[in-house]
Amino acid sequence: MSNSNFDGKLPPEFWDLASVKDVTIPKELSKPVVGYDFAKCDGAVDYDSLLTEYASSTGLQATFFGKAIEEVNKMINWKLDGELTEDDLKLQSEITIENWKPTPCTIFLSYTSNIVTAGTREIIRYLVQHKMVDCLVSTGGGIEEDFMKCMAPLVVGEFTLKGSELFDQAVFRNGNVLLSDGAYGRFENWFIPILDKMLEEEKEQGTLWTPSKLIHRMGKEINDPKSIYYWAYKNNIPVFSPGITDGAIGDHLFLHSFKHDGRTITLDVASDVRKITMLAIRSSNTAALCLGAGVSKHHVLNANAWRLGLDLCVLINTAQEFDGCDSGARPDEGVSWGKIKAGVHAVKLFSDVSLVLPLLVSQTFFKRQEEFSNKLCAE
Amino acid sequence: MSNSNFDGKLPPEFWDLASVKDVTIPKELSKPVVGYDFAKCDGAVDYDSLLTEYASSTGLQATFFGKAIEEVNKMINWKLDGELTEDDLKLQSEITIENWKPTPCTIFLSYTSNIVTAGTREIIRYLVQHKMVDCLVSTGGGIEEDFMKCMAPLVVGEFTLKGSELFDQAVFRNGNVLLSDGAYGRFENWFIPILDKMLEEEKEQGTLWTPSKLIHRMGKEINDPKSIYYWAYKNNIPVFSPGITDGAIGDHLFLHSFKHDGRTITLDVASDVRKITMLAIRSSNTAALCLGAGVSKHHVLNANAWRLGLDLCVLINTAQEFDGCDSGARPDEGVSWGKIKAGVHAVKLFSDVSLVLPLLVSQTFFKRQEEFSNKLCAE
Amino acid sequence: MSNSNFDGKLPPEFWDLASVKDVTIPKELSKPVVGYDFAKCDGAVDYDSLLTEYASSTGLQATFFGKAIEEVNKMINWKLDGELTEDDLKLQSEITIENWKPTPCTIFLSYTSNIVTAGTREIIRYLVQHKMVDCLVSTGGGIEEDFMKCMAPLVVGEFTLKGSELFDQAVFRNGNVLLSDGAYGRFENWFIPILDKMLEEEKEQGTLWTPSKLIHRMGKEINDPKSIYYWAYKNNIPVFSPGITDGAIGDHLFLHSFKHDGRTITLDVASDVRKITMLAIRSSNTAALCLGAGVSKHHVLNANAWRLGLDLCVLINTAQEFDGCDSGARPDEGVSWGKIKAGVHAVKLFSDVSLVLPLLVSQTFFKRQEEFSNKLCAE
């Protein structure tokens, strides 16, 4: 029987078997399920084909890993190969981010605190260092731990270590990663004097501090190429963190207030929400790579509702939709809000980020590193 | 053989069977597993015993539901039956919350946005109306949807409704709950004039707005006893929301800025973190009931680290620990940070909140409603 | 604007707000979200309305709990209030289950091993004792632990007890429930002589044992009204367990073979699959209540594929669909296979069974107990 929906790509023997009627099935279905065949390897594994071709033909979450690679590569193609028109540039001049350099595709990267706690922080830093992304969004922990890591190492521990014993040792547990209380001590010694200066600038020059300004200032002060935010500062990549006070930064604002008669700096979140929203609505195209969920993911999607949706979107997290939390929402929930454009092949990959991010980057951004360097980092 | 660790409470026939050696097993183990016996009901179900006695003896998550009831009842006992000393009162005078009325146990209630989207909002409002809790923490959506619900109903839908079709109808999906875009329209008509007034007050009276002040102002303006935040305002219960700009409130701050040459109100998060931390460290005892996870849960725990830990703690969420996110952390991770005191029987119940919250309240706060009214709401 | 799809049931003020177009939204959407209002209770909670009316209007998983109650009540209505025709009876005579008494709706109840380990076992027993269900399916542990519980108590423990310490004490952990090795000892003393007799019957009378025959025999021998399978035997309710050898029963078949020159009884699974499939295809209507997932759930659905689908279906488990396992499949996956009829409002409730089963039974089967007794247990 005829099967005109499939452009001849679907294996005909599949359809010969079934009495297919006239239901429209998406063309993506035309991939036969096939895994990587180690028996055909001649001594070495071809990771490029294992991670792309076979991943997408394997089914289950491997399919979504394959799709995530495709979608991220589309982001990169748009960014590196697209062209901006004069009209684009006129609109983009309204984006009031210092030294903003528009490209045909603005890539938002969001991540939760644990991504920075873990070794995935080095991957984030790599992306920021090479100007591969345009805007960062994270929660308080995702900001402060990057700085602490410049001051003291974290170590791999166990999820099962006893809390009371760790507490007695002044060792804190974040999943299976351990931080020493001493890291907080060093952070305090470094951060409080910065706050002193910032408060002085607020009083004397009328500076209105916002989370994004604070983070760039911290990035400037840390002056360490191991830091994500050093590079964000250097490369004029804005970092938004509406809930920034929820963690050590908040703690130190609290402490700092005691040094100054109960008042630390003013930290205004209203200006920042204007900034990220303008960035979204004035970009020609926008793309999001959201690692983990919660506020950091939602903030990227919410900002893009004002442009009637992201053009490209990849979400990687372990959250489920059944409890109605935004964290676990399928991309299609975002479509109803206009956070993602209808028709976009938004990908949700269910995985712990640490398992897939390095592999994803190896098959996408890394392959175009030289072009990023030449085109965007050169000046 | 003898089994002195169990105080004779453990069924001796259990231990007769095993050659138990000298390992210390907690006394809680002494409950035989037994379910509710409907066959013994005489026509009617005794929900009180089903929900307490049998729950805790059933094993699996029912055990934790039973423990959550016990722990919340402990919070209430401490609060209603405890006494404050003069020293307590001296310390508590430092809590700079207007009209703060200390009790021997400060109860923090946190909840994610979806809890307010769903009908669980009525349960939260009930607790706030009767002064059963002392401090609220939520994210942006958990604030704004309470107000929208005063303006337009939400309806129960399906998780599977197609995003593009809903978008075409201007209907937004939150899990299986639907909001109309019109609710946003009404919210805008109501909120923008309030922001106008607030901006005027900022300019003329030098008011420094914070999320907690903004929320109380909104609660005052809505003037509707269906609202959680109307009651929070009325009852002087502070509401913290460090990431408040992540949602419709942020959107309207953005919109409002266009009415006023690019500047809306200043919204300072630094003052608020001082406020919640002081509340935690100056309370004689603290307890937390965290519904859902993310920033709202973490913010409560983080504030309590500064007093070396919560005295009582119940977490209800569906998040898992394996990805190292704070959302899914077991309470024992909080112990390592000093967010929860060592030795506290902190309960983590794995459940969608909508399934258990009404039942939990029916077996705890509701049973003491009259006392709450007499003791705390009378003045 | 007009909204003819909703029959006037949807609150008009919801739709006034949105510019609704011509998309068809199911009528179920017409419920406004509303939670239980404790403030309106006069001293006592009305659990009936809390668990039905409000549950279904709350959104999130509470909606599905409300739907599960509706669906199970439909099963009961069909069963108790329906009529069998002569044609039905003719077909049902092919069901070769001893003393089979057909009703207009055959209810399959499946459950995983942990449901029997926990106190939910008493709920299962209640349903079987009162002939409220027609066919049971479980895995090996779901069979054997019912018998062990007649011999020795299990106790509530902790998920975090150390395995090596428990092993040294000969205490086994099943989640947060503890079994003593002694229970296994008693089981052995009881079971091996039964196997001796069964082997003799096989040799002398040519009995071909199957899991369902073995379980009924065990139910007869235990002769204890606390046992699920005692009642299954008494009430001629078949129990299927294709993977029955995976657990203590398998272990004892292994042990028994050493008593008899390497051969224990023959345990044929082929006859049982014929039996359950005939039961499904010759019933007038079929319904399934599947507690937990895995083989026990799949076996019920698979059998019903041969009648082109269940007429009513409620699944309660915590499994997710993303890894493609049948356990986490949404009911709609079953529709593609013809395991569930298209158009059936199959409910998937995401919850630990221990939290919701007693409440579900209290609002469904329990309310009709007298009718079940009169109509089905009388003879």
Added chain:
Amino acid sequence: MSNSNFDGKLPPEFWDLASVKDVTIPKELSKPVVGYDFAKCDGAVDYDSLLTEYASSTGLQATFFGKAIEEVNKMINWKLDGELTEDDLKLQSEITIENWKPTPCTIFLSYTSNIVTAGTREIIRYLVQHKMVDCLVSTGGGIEEDFMKCMAPLVVGEFTLKGSELFDQAVFRNGNVLLSDGAYGRFENWFIPILDKMLEEEKEQGTLWTPSKLIHRMGKEINDPKSIYYWAYKNNIPVFSPGITDGAIGDHLFLHSFKHDGRTITLDVASDVRKITMLAIRSSNTAALCLGAGVSKHHVLNANAWRLGLDLCVLINTAQEFDGCDSGARPDEGVSWGKIKAGVHAVKLFSDVSLVLPLLVSQTFFKRQEEFSNKLCAE
């Protein structure tokens, strides 16, 4: 301060910060958290170090992926490099598996049905073809779909395809993989004649069929090197499937019974449980790699309880422990039962198998392929 527990391996600057007391922390903690540094790559990614060294130092689930590689390599080392003593061989002669060839480490591989549905089937086949594993355990779907795949392709689809539309087309959905009903038709045409012959052999030669015998027979008949079970048959690797009738094989036993007056073959599960248990208890060392959970995982662990535990163990699945199901149990629950030896570094990796299995094999079995071929496949 001194930190003698760490053998100088822990970065001293970590501990200088904390006032570490005398708590014993495992030596594994000595790895500083560090991610892969793409900035240091010279044009090419070194996947070997990314997947081993960096994985284990990244924290979160990446750590467990790194540990899984280590643990599987230990299985291989024991198997290929160990030596059997005469005593070993004497004991192993009791393992009544035809042509059984013992090695110093017996590796059990279990997998759920979806692993065979997906392209991961090719990875399993590779392991079996090269005699890299010694015993397979799966459920019914994990057996039959391997054969169907020899007859008709499966294709990658979408989780969201509508069940009723697929049903109308006679296309079945397994997660995001589609099967045609025609595949079942072809399977029927092939399988029923085999059952005819088997029934004849049962009647004439008194063969007592078991799942393991049936699967080998099917593997022989399919005679196709694409099949897992063709190689299992060829290489004398036993395949156990206690719940084998739960799926298409069960369906066809049902159908077959109508061809033969209501009786198909007898399929005895009691003999198989003796076989797998003897295999476990008479092996010098045992190791398990369990992909997915449910009956297939439990059956491997249960069999090994009779030797007081596995010596090496890797579990990869997405199940959680909170509902008390064996599927989500941490390995330490198995230790309490003696299913895993105390002190074994059993690894539980939380991941969809399709994302990690090919990478795991590329870093373990694949690297020793030649040795496997020379040592075990040569004869």
